[in-house]
Amino acid sequence: MAKKDDVSRRQFLNYTLTGVGGFMAAGMLLPMVRFAIDPIMKEGAKQDMVPVVEVSKVTEKPQRFTFEIEQKDGWYESKVTQAAWVYKDKNGDIVALSPICKHLGCTVDWAASPAHPNQFYCPCHGGRYEKDGTNIKGTPPLAPLDVYKKEVKDGKLYLGQAVPQ
Amino acid sequence: MLQKMYDWVDERLDITPMWRDIADHEVPEHVNPAHHFSAFVYCFGGLTFFITVIQILSGMFLSMYYVPDIINAYESVYYLQNEVAFGVIVRGMHHWGASLVIVMMFLHTLRVFFQGAYKKPRELNWVVGVMIFGVMLGLGFTGYLLPWDMKALFATKVGLEIAQTVPVIGPALKTLLAGDATIIGAQTLTRFFAIHVFFLPGALLGLMGAHFIMIRKQGISGPL
Numbered sequence A: 001m002a003k004k005d006d007v008s009r010r011q012f013l014n015y016t017l018t019g020v021g022g023f024m025a026a027g028m029l030l031p032m033v034r035f036a037i038d039p040i041m042k043e044g045a046k047q048d049m050v051p052v053v054e055v056s057k058v059t060e061k062p063q064r065f066t067f068e069i070e071q072k073d074g075w076y077e078s079k080v081t082q083a084a085w086v087y088k089d090k091n092g093d094i095v096a097l098s099p100i101c102k103h104l105g106c107t108v109d110w111a112a113s114p115a116h117p118n119q120f121y122c123p124c125h126g127g128r129y130e131k132d133g134t135n136i137k138g139t140p141p142l143a144p145l146d147v148y149k150k151e152v153k154d155g156k157l158y159l160g161q162a163v164p165q
Numbered sequence B: 001m002l003q004k005m006y007d008w009v010d011e012r013l014d015i016t017p018m019w020r021d022i023a024d025h026e027v028p029e030h031v032n033p034a035h036h037f038s039a040f041v042y043c044f045g046g047l048t049f050f051i052t053v054i055q056i057l058s059g060m061f062l063s064m065y066y067v068p069d070i071i072n073a074y075e076s077v078y079y080l081q082n083e084v085a086f087g088v089i090v091r092g093m094h095h096w097g098a099s100l101v102i103v104m105m106f107l108h109t110l111r112v113f114f115q116g117a118y119k120k121p122r123e124l125n126w127v128v129g130v131m132i133f134g135v136m137l138g139l140g141f142t143g144y145l146l147p148w149d150m151k152a153l154f155a156t157k158v159g160l161e162i163a164q165t166v167p168v169i170g171p172a173l174k175t176l177l178a179g180d181a182t183i184i185g186a187q188t189l190t191r192f193f194a195i196h197v198f199f200l201p202g203a204l205l206g207l208m209g210a211h212f213i214m215i216r217k218q219g220i221s222g223p224l
Helices: A009-037 B001-014 B016-023 B036-062 B073-082 B087-114 B122-144 B150-164 B170-176 B186-219
Strands: A050-054 A063-072 A076-086 A094-097 A147-153 A156-163
Touching: A050 A076, A094 A156, A147 B001, A156 B122, B036 B186, B073 B087, B087 B122, B122 B150, B122 B186, B150 B170, B170 B186
Parallel strands: none
Antiparallel strands: A050 A156, A063 A076, A076 A094, A094 A147, A147 A156
């Protein structure tokens, strides 16, 4: 006579089948799921510093400079043009801001709104930023504009990746 | 001849009860527009399904010419629309149907909501219906990118920025959808294509099956 806490034959078979079935399902799903989530597991590609403009050309008023970077999108390699708003701040340090609006990714422009001549302005939803990239409260963006990593070599300004402030 | 063929199969597989079970049932009077014209509101669910069938068929045929590749996608869409016979019709069916299916689904949802047809015992069917709504919006979002024109690209940029604002998982979700942390490009297009033609339609068929089995099991809700 089987004791109360004994595993019955039926239960044993149920457990075994569930275990084996679960193992087989995991064996099928694991490669596929890992395959699908690869983009989040991959480390971001490092971006080289690219010469953009001679330092002497940078003024106190933000100017838009473009530069080309090598972009690797999976199997597709291409040259992509990026833009930066570059100026010298009061201490004479160079600041290079990304023109990508932190609201929904449109492109901001310096002094594009007549009502706000000393701010960056995004035409899509009226987002505005101070000269140093700080987002203005009450406009859509929730974060300041990204800044490019920068380096000055032989009188030239080199820019790298844009990082959040 | 046809009758003989049917009998031959039926004798072996007993298929009559199967199709009877699916097709042979009475439409209640309050659901029949021939009795009460206002009963046309009951048509929206069926119309949603009808347009979904058109979407699946036209989509299957579009994929004969379309390639999900950043170099060729736009050109292939341009070619199938302008060079292929009836291309503008087939693409038009898919394009306009995509909007119409949302409209029909919305009207169906309104009817169920205002008639209170979602109440016990049909709560689960409402839940499945909301899931179908989500899948349909996903199909619209992923399909919009596939022509790979300016409108498609920037709409997707904005859409992915919105996905990124989800608390905690936002950035990972965006990367998972776009296939890259920063670039919206080759991998985004292939991913959106895979999601649009395989993952979401698969989910949609499963959910619709559940939706229909439940309404047959429970019957349509009674008159108001």
